[in-house]
Amino acid sequence: MEILGKHLLVEFTDCDRKALNDLKRMEKILLEAAQKAGATIVDSIFHLYNPHGVSGVIVIAESHMSIHTWPEYGYAAVDFFTCGERVDPWIACRYMNEQLGGSMNTREVKRGIPGDVDRVIPHKPDSETLPKKEVA
């Protein structure tokens, strides 16, 4: 694979159930996790469901981080999708675990262009490979 991103899929279990149903707390924890990991926050959405559960997504310059909580099971599904080497999603992951309590189960998935050999490829900062803008 021509690797462009790293995607951590994390299952947090036996978490503090009250915290998992607290919109403001989930927002604070995920934003802090993104900052500690060195991510550049672009925008975020957090939503509290009826009767319970929170969904939150942060778009970062390096991709996104998300959380979905099932307070009734003490469970949260969290994703840390990052590209480049500047952000360390494992810092965000460990911080979330400290804040949520309980335990975590992680899977790391490479994201990019499928191929036989794994190698990391850079963003191309110039626009030479893109179609030229049309002149009106």
Place this chain on the structure above:
Amino acid sequence: MEILGKHLLVEFTDCDRKALNDLKRMEKILLEAAQKAGATIVDSIFHLYNPHGVSGVIVIAESHMSIHTWPEYGYAAVDFFTCGERVDPWIACRYMNEQLGGSMNTREVKRGIPGDVDRVIPHKPDSETLPKKEVA
């Protein structure tokens, strides 16, 4: 695993590069994909990067859908994270492929509480399992 969600990780390659750098088009396609799949859209964020690339996330009542594009490589990383049986993320996935052109490589990951035996468990609609609200 006590399964609460289904997460499709999709690599779209050899896509229309111009489309991948068009914020409004990416927004329209992902929102339409969510609608066609039967998802309930809660809110969304789309962002165009400098020099190129689009990130977009839709929070849906059934979790989220996201896209990150690398127009310089004709590549997009797309996630369809859904819970429940009402939404079919494969419909969204096929629709995106039609719209973006090129080919797709999919991985389906189960999300939920780790365990030895796989079984789907429901959301618990009542609040009996949650801590009672504190009386002020």
